[in-house]
Amino acid sequence: MGPGSKKRSRRSSWAELSGHDRRVSSPGTAPGREDGAPDPGLAGPERDLAAGLAALRAAVADLRLPLEVAGVEEARAEAARVLAQLDDHLLPRVRQMGAPLLAVVGGSTGAGKSTLVNSLVGAVVSPAGVLRPTTRSPVLVHHPDDQAWFVGDRVLPGLSRWQGEGEGPRSLRLVGHPAVPRGLALLDAPDIDSVVAENRELGAQLLGAADLWVFCTTAARYADAVPWDLLAQAAARRAAVGVVLDRLEPEERDAVRADLGRMLVEHGLAGARLLTVPEAELAGGLLPPQAVVEVADWLHGLAADAGSRERLARSTVHGAVLDLMTRVPRLAEAADAQVAHAHWLGETAIQAYADAAARVDELASDGTMLRGEVLARWQEFIGTGELLRTLEAKVSTWRDRISAGLRGKRPPEPVTAAIGAGLVDVVVDAADRAAERVWTTWHADPAGARLLDGLRLARSSPDLRDRTAAQVRDWQGGVLDLVATEGADRRVTARVLSFGVNGLGAALMIVIFAHTGGLTGAEVGVAGGSAVLAQRLLEAIFGDDAVRRLTRVAEADLVARVEQLLAEEAARATTPLDALDVGVDGTALRAALARVPVPEAPSTTDVRGRSAEREDGRRGRGDQTPERGLRAWWRRLWS
Ligand SMILES: Nc1nc2c(ncn2[C@@H]2O[C@H](COP(=O)(O)OP(=O)(O)OP(=O)(O)O)[C@@H](O)[C@H]2O)c(=O)[nH]1
Numbered sequence: 329m330g331p332g333s334k335k336r337s338r339r340s341s342w343a344e345l346s347g348h349d350r351r352v353s354s355p356g357t358a359p360g361r362e363d364g365a366p367d368p369g370l371a372g373p374e375r376d377l378a379a380g381l382a383a384l385r386a387a388v389a390d391l392r393l394p395l396e397v398a399g400v401e402e403a404r405a406e407a408a409r410v411l412a413q414l415d416d417h418l419l420p421r422v423r424q425m426g427a428p429l430l431a432v433v434g435g436s437t438g439a440g441k442s443t444l445v446n447s448l449v450g451a452v453v454s455p456a457g458v459l460r461p462t463t464r465s466p467v468l469v470h471h472p473d474d475q476a477w478f479v480g481d482r483v484l485p486g487l488s489r490w491q492g493e494g495e496g497p498r499s500l501r502l503v504g505h506p507a508v509p510r511g512l513a514l515l516d517a518p519d520i521d522s523v524v525a526e527n528r529e530l531g532a533q534l535l536g537a538a539d540l541w542v543f544c545t546t547a548a549r550y551a552d553a554v555p556w557d558l559l560a561q562a563a564a565r566r567a568a569v570g571v572v573l574d575r576l577e578p579e580e581r582d583a584v585r586a587d588l589g590r591m592l593v594e595h596g597l598a599g600a601r602l603l604t605v606p607e608a609e610l611a612g613g614l615l616p617p618q619a620v621v622e623v624a625d626w627l628h629g630l631a632a633d634a635g636s637r638e639r640l641a642r643s644t645v646h647g648a649v650l651d652l653m654t655r656v657p658r659l660a661e662a663a664d665a666q667v668a669h670a671h672w673l674g675e676t677a678i679q680a681y682a683d684a685a686a687r688v689d690e691l692a693s694d695g696t697m698l699r700g701e702v703l704a705r706w707q708e709f710i711g712t713g714e715l716l717r718t719l720e721a722k723v724s725t726w727r728d729r730i731s732a733g734l735r736g737k738r739p740p741e742p743v744t745a746a747i748g749a750g751l752v753d754v755v756v757d758a759a760d761r762a763a764e765r766v767w768t769t770w771h772a773d774p775a776g777a778r779l780l781d782g783l784r785l786a787r788s789s790p791d792l793r794d795r796t797a798a799q800v801r802d803w804q805g806g807v808l809d810l811v812a813t814e815g816a817d818r819r820v821t822a823r824v825l826s827f828g829v830n831g832l833g834a835a836l837m838i839v840i841f842a843h844t845g846g847l848t849g850a851e852v853g854v855a856g857g858s859a860v861l862a863q864r865l866l867e868a869i870f871g872d873d874a875v876r877r878l879t880r881v882a883e884a885d886l887v888a889r890v891e892q893l894l895a896e897e898a899a900r901a902t903t904p905l906d907a908l909d910v911g912v913d914g915t916a917l918r919a920a921l922a923r924v925p926v927p928e929a930p931s932t933t934d935v936r937g938r939s940a941e942r943e944d945g946r947r948g949r950g951d952q953t954p955e956r957g958l959r960a961w962w963r964r965l966w967s
Pocket residue numbers: 436437438439440441442443444455456457458459460461462463464517518519574575605606607608609610613615
């Protein structure tokens with residue numbers, strides 16, 4: 329599919345766009361497909377490459393790099409560059425190999441890019457100026473017959489199209505001019521090193537979209553760092569590059585050419601063509617044709633016929649795909665790092681609260697709960713001395729004694745209250761420690777610290793104590809219900825009633841908390857004895873099996889409630905982490921890359937050699953080409 333093909337009939341609608349400052353409202357399409365889909369005539373290898381690159385694009389677009397881990401900013405920028413490279417250059421080019429070449433004129437501000445483009449065309453199509461930077465939105469100059477290729481979003485889909493005068497934000501102004509050869513479009517780009525960040529980024533992005541780089545610099549600027557950073561990208565992509573030394577004074581020509589030539593070789597750009605534009609008086613904003621003949625000649629040589637254009641396009645595609653092969657794995661690593669880091673952050677929170685749950689479990693079963701207040705209230709309730717002595721007695725008789733001892737004594741509620749308060753303290757303390765641990769760990773990590781921004785995670789939730797108290801109350805209510813339900817059995821009802829459900833419930837709680845591991849010294853004897861007493865009492869009333877069952881059920885209920893509370897606390901940290909949606913690791917990206925077929929290396933396109941032909945004295949060569957545009961260009965240059 330080439331320019332000037334039968335699809336040209338679509339142009340009738342574009343004729344309407346010839347007014348001034350009229351934005352192209354509906355995206356036109358390149359000759360070929362409405363949707364920028366692959367040319368239906370695409371042959372096997374190209375179809376596979378287009379499909380592989382489209383899948384790779386989808387995988388790159390799926391990348392989520394939200395965590396502020398080391399190097400993530402560069403990875404994000406690189407992902408954006410890879411996407412732009414695919415959208416702006418590779419995909420449109422591979423889908424339509426016959427589309428006109430896009431030569432992007434880029435470089436430092438004030439280097440004379442717009443003046444060069446205007447002078448090549450022979451008309452002021454892109455205003456030059458003394459204010460820096462002058463060119464803010466790019467201007468694409470094409471042969472009128474090639475308009476169809478550029479008016480739609482086939483290339484540079486992120487830029488809206490304008491025709492006529494003026495410029496819009498992130499817009500591409502299209503100018504058709506018959507002096508431009510068919511099959512080659514020139515794009516005058518914003519500079520790559522101005523103070524305006526948007527300009528710089530756009531300038532770099534546009535060069536990435538190029539089949540051909542026309543890199544403008546001057547004797548004063550060519551050693552600057554920024555251009556060489558970009559030229560390094562061109563070298564990595566094996567892009568066809570011409571470096572234009574603009575406004576060169578005759579006396580500095582040889583020395584500067586030699587030095588710049590050496591730098592190009594050093595930077596892996598030995599294949600780049602070094603071109604010069606001698607300093608000359610401007611007439612009507614244009615350089616005399618002779619000043620730009622070297623550049624014009626070089627462009628002509630590269631774009632002379634469909635065959636050489638396609639060779640160049642293929643060569644740039646080949647280099648760009650090889651370049652992706654080295655860049656995309658680094659993006660996959662960045663995705664892996666995100667997932668691993670998110671996992672680590674999540675695990676630190678989950679582990680901290682799991683440890684908190686284990687700690688509550690331990691404190692609630694090692695006898696610690698039976699110290700202090702709880703023990704005192706329990707002893708008060710059962711009347712220590714008297715009842716403890718009954719432990720020495722035979723089982724058959726001590727139940728009656730306990731019964732006798734308990735009847736008419738103090739109510740059991742203070743025991744329950746002390747147990748409840750103790751439990752709340754244990755849970756809240758464990759949760760506080762977990763919160764502090766998570767905060768400390770996350771705060772020391774840049775990604776974690778960013779997540780903590782605006783969140784009050786250094787402490788437990790302000791209402792944790794109230795929520796815990798409510799849960800403990802419910803649990804205690806549940807324990808009493810258990811005892812009451814068990815007591816509804818006719819065989820035991822009388823006995824249960826003689827002790828009271830509340831007293832037996834308190835006894836069951838004591839049994840649950842009574843493992844003597846956490847007690848020391850005298851407490852062991854006293855608390856342990858108290859617990860044994862509670863156990864015996866319950867066993868005497870309900871039987872051994874029932875006591876084991878009641879203990880298990882009550883314990884499980886307590887564990888579930890505590891775990892739920894702690895899980896809610898842990899979620900305060902893990903929810904914002906989940907909300908970041910770190911996404912998938914680099915596996916899919918690697919798989920997509922592996923499915924991209926590396927195109928065969930084209931026969932070498934030496935962008936240096938072409939202009940030598942002109943020096944052969946074949947001055948009239950342009951007249952031999954069948955293309956009117958080229959002829960016009962040449963005529964102007966040689967008239
Ligand atoms: N005498 C002379 N003046 C030139 C030449 N090239 C550019 N200029 C002038 O230098 C100034 C900058 O030229 P531009 O063509 O606007 O430079 P640019 O690279 O497009 O600059 P930005 O759009 O800002 O990136 C303008 O005033 C031009 O008229 C040249 O070869 N000779």
